Amino acid sequence: MRIGMPHMGNTYIPFKALFQRLNVDFVLSPISNRRTLSLGVRHSPEGLCIPFKLTLGNLIEATELGADTLLMPSGYGICRLGYYAMTQEQILHDLGYNNIKVIGVGFSEHKLFGLLKIIKQLSNNAPWIRIISAFRIGLTKLNALDKIERVVQKIRAVELVKGTANKLYAKAVKAIDEADDYNTLKKVETGYINQLKQIDKNPQAQPLIVGITGEFYVLLEPFSNLDVENELGKLGVEVRRRLFISGWTKFSLFLNSLGINEMAKIHKAALPYLKRDIGGDGWESVGEKVLHAKEYDGLIHLAPFTCMPEIVAQNIMPSTKENIPVLTILCDEQTTKTGMLTRLEAFVDLLERKRRARHNNRY
Ligand code: SF4
Incomplete structure (x- = not known):
């Protein structure tokens, strides 16, 4: 079984950490780009929303890289999202990827335990202690990413040289992706937040x-x-x-x-x-x-x-x-x-x- 999933911002980083720690075979499709969009648009019903089209493009690209089990966010709410996993699976079958399975993961209705149970199945029944530890490191990465992004949102507006915060942010994202333990993660988080705060700012900016x-x-x-x-x-x-x-x-x-x-x-x-x-x-x-x-x-x-x-x-x-x-x-x-x-x-x-x-x- 090889797992793939769509992109949404930096969410691939915590999932990658989670799956790597559990030795799950996981492929990372390219970050969404023009090709992803054009694949999604070409194979989607015209009236569907951009989340459907772009995620379909991501799933096709993951399939091209050998993924056979695709995870797709789902939900029981009123919007069409609840049907996306099965519709996308059907589209992939029609495209000739007959053995592909798209699993709809409803985070809100499964809640924490339901999600951990899905991870247990995907990880070939790994022990709970390993699952919880892998889940924790994923969450820590997620928190670090978001804390740094919040600072970036403030600094971008007032920095003297436009683009400085973005460059640091890109480095921080890479460092969080590569960090492998809690100490390193903490150092990366504090280090980059400090560097961001030291960027030269326009003193007159309001x-x-x-x-x-x-x-x-x-x-x-x-x-x-x-x-x-x-x-x-x-x-x-x-x-x-x-x-x-x-x-x-x-x-x-x-x-x-x-x-x-x-x-x-x-x-x-x-x-x-x-x-x-x-x-x-x-x-x-x-x-x-x-x-x-x-x-x-x-x-x-x-x-x-x-x-x-x-x-x-x-x-x-x-x-x-x-x-x-x-x-x-x-x-x-x-x-x-x-x-x-x-x-x-x-x-x-x-x-x-x-x-x-x-x-x-x-x-
Ligand atoms: S809320 Fe539902 S219908 Fe609207 S864009 Fe999101 S997935 Fe599509």
């Missing part, structure tokens, strides 16, 4: 604060959103994103099982406008706008084209009384970087004018 909300996959896979956070950083904007995989894992696998609902605050904020879960992350998108309207200068809403939950959220957002500018960006294979950059520049310009107007009114 960055705009822009929240990023929207659908899970496009928030976390930079290729699918045309690296929007980096582009905002270049424009001197500090990005705030609620969703990090480490936080989501803590919530879905641990806290939720203990009956703690970290999302309650966001859902409560959305209640006057949307009374229930509508699948995907639509409820959270509305809640985030309401919750952070006073704190952020603006909000970027990332919505995959044809994603029903985000279409609903997009249509509700203009009518909330908590009013901050929102720019919805539809992510799709048709979205071009130049088009997105033009809209980002205009949006940032608008936010700056609003800030200046607020400032002038005060004096």
Whole structure:
């Protein structure tokens, strides 16, 4: 059995560590790129969302590298995600990869123990102690990656030489990938955070604060959103994103099982406008706008084209009384970087004018 799985940001790093420690034969397909997208688009039904198309491209590329058992995130929610694993398996069979099995892994419904049981099966019944130890190192890597990324989001906006934080970030990601024990990981994490904080900054910079909300996959896979956070950083904007995989894992696998609902605050904020879960992350998108309207200068809403939950959220957002500018960006294979950059520049310009107007009114 050779395992493959789709990409989503840096999540391949903890999974790679987990599988390597359990001696599971695991192939890493190329990070999502133009070829991945074009493979996915060519073999997907046209109306499906970009997460389906890009992950299908990843699965095809993993299959080309010899993977025969593919893990695909799944879910029992209202959106189409729950059908993706079986649809993608059928497409792979139609393409002639007859022995491929696509296993839908529903993190939210399986919870921690269910997930560990799947890992046990994949690792040929490895002892629990080894599974837990491998799982722990994966989680530690995940936490380190996210902590460093949070710092990068702040530094990009104020660094004197644009691109310095990104270079350090790339080195940090590589070092975390290569680290093999907790001590090294801790050193890498603290070392890179310190280096990032020492980057020369523009002393006059007062960055705009822009929240990023929207659908899970496009928030976390930079290729699918045309690296929007980096582009905002270049424009001197500090990005705030609620969703990090480490936080989501803590919530879905641990806290939720203990009956703690970290999302309650966001859902409560959305209640006057949307009374229930509508699948995907639509409820959270509305809640985030309401919750952070006073704190952020603006909000970027990332919505995959044809994603029903985000279409609903997009249509509700203009009518909330908590009013901050929102720019919805539809992510799709048709979205071009130049088009997105033009809209980002205009949006940032608008936010700056609003800030200046607020400032002038005060004096
Ligand atoms: S939430 Fe939207 S984009 Fe995400 S999988 Fe479901 S339909 Fe696709």
